[in-house]
Amino acid sequence: MQIQRAALAEGYSLKDASAYNIQFLAGRPVLIDTLSFEPYAVGTSWPAYRQFCQHFLAPLALMAHRDVRLGQLLRCHLDGIPLDLASGLLPRRSWLRPGLLMHLHLHARTQSRYVNRDTKVRPRVISRSGLLGILDSLESAVRGLRWAPQGTEWADYYQNTNYVDQAAADKTATVSDWIRQCDPDSVWDLGANDGTFSRLAVEHGAQTVAWDIDAAAVEKCYRHVRSHRLSNLHPALLDLTNPSPSLGWELRERQSFFERKPPDMALALALIHHLAIGNNVPLELCAQFFRRIAATLIIEWVPKSDSKVATLLCNRVDTFPDYTEASFQKAFDRHYRRLDRRPVAGSERVLYLFEAGS
Structure with a gap:
């Protein structure tokens, strides 16, 4: 108007x-x-x-x-x-x-x-x-239209996380250290929730897109961007298992998710179990997917013993015998060169830093 x-x-x-x-x-x-x-x-x-x-x-x-x-x-x-x-x-x-x-x-x-x-x-x-x-x-x-960012599945993720303070601090320190070490100009945070870890890339100066499936989490991220006047963080709604396709006349009016310029680095924190168990995507296909997106990847391994995985499995039969850290390493080592591996103190999770190359 x-x-x-x-x-x-x-x-x-x-x-x-x-x-x-x-x-x-x-x-x-x-x-x-x-x-x-x-x-x-x-x-x-x-x-x-x-x-x-x-x-x-x-x-x-x-x-x-x-x-x-x-x-x-x-x-x-x-x-x-x-x-x-x-x-x-x-x-x-x-x-x-x-x-x-x-x-x-x-x-x-x-x-x-x-x-x-x-x-x-x-x-x-x-x-x-x-x-x-x-x-x-x-x-x-x-x-006159109002919508409070609440009531969705992941709107209050960081209020209900299973991380103890030590684990959260150690994870933050490791991710920040690797971002500083790799020095990316652009970062995609996949499964970013409200952008808590996206802001680590922003602090480094990288142009960052915080992608998430949850509308309330994306709205919270956007409100933070506006209130803090962040110029290099863009929240966006995205279902990784059903990403934006090519649209319009001859499928050329709107570019698909994969046709957009890839970032220097991708973050995939607390995400792999949602793809592999929550959405039945084999670890090998997960590795191919991330390699197609970014040459450098920070990813968090979440084992079956983690309470968040137990929640995914509580009402279904465990048909995921290959969901192990060994299988995860084997799949991602086919597509990346492993630069570092660091357990998250105070938890059973592990952070990995991968880079393209043999």
Whole structure:
């Protein structure tokens, strides 16, 4: 809304309001598509109104009022979540919100009324002040949406971790020492949770992406980025077992996870058991996966005797006889050269430092 208002003040208007036109730089959203601006004609409506509602208002409303996971609908609806779909999924209480009523529910009904008409609908004449009023109403609707980052599986991971203080301190010291030793310019922290260990790479000066499957953990990381004005940490939502694919026309509009520039180093802390046991990925395939991502890897081995692994196995048959540290070493030694191995003091876990090469 701020961009559209600024454009109107200069005699221009946004013709597009795609979420893909917004990228994050130094923790702040930035418009990257300058071709979206066109001269404003007095009396015309906002051409990007529908697209803004589908790309921003609808997904935010669904995440705030129904379930944060519904934001993933944007993966299969590249031009935003259809308003009739969003309206049908939202709870009845959302009709009591004036902004959602007007810009989402009634907007959806208007769309359905005209969808099959053969005659062209005459555009409404809207004064500049009327257009500014619509922008104010939209902004109010968006600002009225709230979601507390809690209630998800891993939102409180570091409050419920099985690490004693000694183990946490030793793990932090080792990871920090290896980051300093390898001196990476870029780091991907896979399974980063709220970015606690990502910030070790940030402190070293590396451009860091903190990837995690848990929306609440990612939101906590982002709020930390904003509150501390971190310019080189970017939180991102990602399911490693189902990473972002190539999307769009000829699968070339949006790059897949693997097509993006790989980092100098990857962190995989407290992750291997979730992949190998939680998601049935063999250790050999895990090793291939990490080698495809990064030439340098810091990874934490979590044995079956660990309480977190016991939790994964408590309601299922243990069909993982090859989940041993020896098998782990054998698999990763095929794809990396082992530089260091350090047990985490006060725990049964072990940290490994791997580098590409024989």
